[in-house]
Amino acid sequence: MTDIRPVRRALISVSDKTGLKALGRALADRGIELVSTGGTAAELRAGGLEVRDVSDLTGFPEMMDGRVKTLHPGVHGGLLALRDKDDHVASMEEHGIAPIDLLIVNLYPFEETVARGADWDDCIENIDIGGPAMLRAAAKNHAFVAVVTDPQDYEPLLGELSAHDGTTLDFRRKLALNTYSRTAAYDTAVSTWMGGALDEAHPRRRSFTGTLADTMRYGENPHQAAAFYTDGTNRAGVATARQLQGKALSYNNVADTDAAFELVSEFDAPACAIIKHANPCGVATGATLLDAYRAAFDCDRTSAFGGIIATNRPLDAETAKAMAEIFTEVVIAPGYKAEAQNVLSAKKNLRLLVTSAMADPGEPDLMVKPVAGGFLVQDKDTGRLDPVDLKVVTERQPSETELSDLLFAWRVAKHVKSNAIVYAKGGATVGIGAGQMSRVDSTRIAARKSEDMAEILGLDAAPTKGSVVASDAFFPFADGLVAAAAAGATAVIQPGGSMRDDDVIEAANTAGLAMVFTGMRHFRH
Structure with missing residues (x-):
């Protein structure tokens, strides 16, 4: 037949x-x-x-x-x-x-x-x-x-x-x-x-679906097959963005671009985030987008090379010129001025994405993580901190400037792999420690990176001097807080809840730090 x-x-x-x-x-x-x-x-x-x-x-x-x-x-x-x-x-x-x-x-x-x-x-x-x-x-x-x-x-x-x-x-x-x-x-x-x-958070059986958007050359590594699927929700971001120029997005490009755009969407003021391997290496807000980009870049210029840049404002020509000074894999923004696109068009391999809108960080979603024999499902971390919920636990109250930077650093820490430590000053990160097995190591790594930048920028002192520090989870011991104080931090924001909170509070008081507890944790594995 x-x-x-x-x-x-x-x-x-x-x-x-x-x-x-x-x-x-x-x-x-x-x-x-x-x-x-x-x-x-x-x-x-x-x-x-x-x-x-x-x-x-x-x-x-x-x-x-x-x-x-x-x-x-x-x-x-x-x-x-x-x-x-x-x-x-x-x-x-x-x-x-x-x-x-x-x-x-x-x-x-x-x-x-x-x-x-x-x-x-x-x-x-x-x-x-x-x-x-x-x-x-x-x-x-x-x-x-x-x-x-x-x-x-x-x-x-x-x-x-x-x-x-x-x-x-x-x-x-x-x-x-x-x-x-x-x-x-x-x-x-x-x-x-x-x-x-029916408000059934965990039905007996759960399935997920997607529509093929792109078959990729490979996944995280060349021996891994990969594809990109969209879920039809039309959430502003990498899945719905329009690519204006550049090579096809890779698996890692998509993951990092998503991380960058979700982070920068947290802020109302002009903001810029630079991402490398799903972690921010610099985040800042500013009076202008150019100010925000320069401050984000100055957090860790070394890591920014070959990174992903996201902004929460249409990209202007001056900011585009500054971005074009280094090699960047992807730039994603809600829009582009014609002059900015002309500037970046000279970078033939640069992927340029436009979303036309910003993501809503409070929009609910599901996060799915595969494990052997199954998968974990959880709500997306949409937690937002109301300043009235902060609890000052030290003898010294944070100043108004410190409080503003503490809230900024806390929003950034939500997007940093645990154990996360974020130093910030003037609405910009000045040191980030991510993904370490020990919180004190994250604290020291972030401080060391700041010292490296001081040398690159020709500063007399590390930018962490006079900064504030955010920790995504509590300090289990006082050593991490002591390390932050040694780096020059003057105020701390952390969830609290450790068995040794009293020891950590005592160390903060001894160092003259202001410290606030949030009662909220932001683990990101």
């Missing part, structure tokens, strides 16, 4: 009418009989095409507001019958079931209905039943039936028909895979919405 199957009859029932008339005309010109339902049939007829109603196949009219029209042996028998089995063929002949060689179905717009904030009843009404049933049936019987569920497959389908006067088994298998991926994603969307609507 040849694997090329002719197409004599096509059943078409689509919610998305994109390209429908042109497709119908191309199929009809090949002598393929068109069978359709409701609005799809009306659209095809409006294009001057002859269409047979699905009720002719079933012997039943559409009923119950269209809920029942294709759930019938006249349809499913035509999709599921094995053409090479005599008893199947006999059953079709006995019951007057016409074979269906091509199924073209896309589903009720459930995801779009949810996205526009529809109520429960409207969402329920937009759950497709007959569509997924037909798709799954046709995909199962792909040995004989071709099934298309996405308008982007119309052109490949027509190309296949022209090349082979039918469809090949390999092509039908690929369409079947696309179909089962689509129905799985559809069911996932329904279950995810329903779980949220």
Whole structure:
């Protein structure tokens, strides 16, 4: 038996009418009989095409507001019958079931209905039943039936028909895979919405879905395969950004760009974040974007080389000129002045991304982490600190300037890998310690980096002198705080809650530091 199957009859029932008339005309010109339902049939007829109603196949009219029209042996028998089995063929002949060689179905717009904030009843009404049933049936019987569920497959389908006067088994298998991926994603969307609507944080079973955005050359390393999928939420960021220039984004580029944009979205004033390996090597706010960039760059000029830069303002020409002075992998911003884009266009390998909006750091989301045999799921860290919740635990109160820098450093620490230590002064980081097994090591590394920058910048003292320091979790011992004081910090912000809080508070008082407790932790593993 040849694997090329002719197409004599096509059943078409689509919610998305994109390209429908042109497709119908191309199929009809090949002598393929068109069978359709409701609005799809009306659209095809409006294009001057002859269409047979699905009720002719079933012997039943559409009923119950269209809920029942294709759930019938006249349809499913035509999709599921094995053409090479005599008893199947006999059953079709006995019951007057016409074979269906091509199924073209896309589903009720459930995801779009949810996205526009529809109520429960409207969402329920937009759950497709007959569509997924037909798709799954046709995909199962792909040995004989071709099934298309996405308008982007119309052109490949027509190309296949022209090349082979039918469809090949390999092509039908690929369409079947696309179909089962689509129905799985559809069911996932329904279950995810329903779980949220019912406030069921942890349903018995959970699935996730995405749409392929890009197949990458490799993952974190060349021996790892990788791809980038979007989840359809349209959150401003790397997944929805438009790339204006540069090479394709790599796996690491996407991860680091996401980290940079999420961090810079924390701030209302003009801000810039420079990221390397998912950790910030410099973050700052300023009166202008140029001020913010220069202050962020001066935190750690060495690490900034080959980094990712994010801003929360449209990029202007002067800031672009400053950025162009070093090698940068990616720049992402909510917009670009024409002059700025002209400046950066000279950097042919620089990826330039525009988002048109900033992310909302308070927007809820799920974080998924795979482990052997399963995965962990948690809410995104959307914790924001209200200054009124701060508890001063030392003899000295922080000054107004110190308090402003403490709150800035705390927002940055939320985006630094634990154990996280962030020194800040004047609305800019001046030392960052990330990802160490010991908090005191993070404290010392950040201070040492500041000393290195003092030498590079020709300063008499390390920028940590007169700074404040944020710790993403409590100091388990006083040694970390003592190290911060030795580096020149004058005020500390930390969650508190250690068994040795009294020792840490005593060390702060001895050093003349002001210290506030937040009661909130920002671990980031």
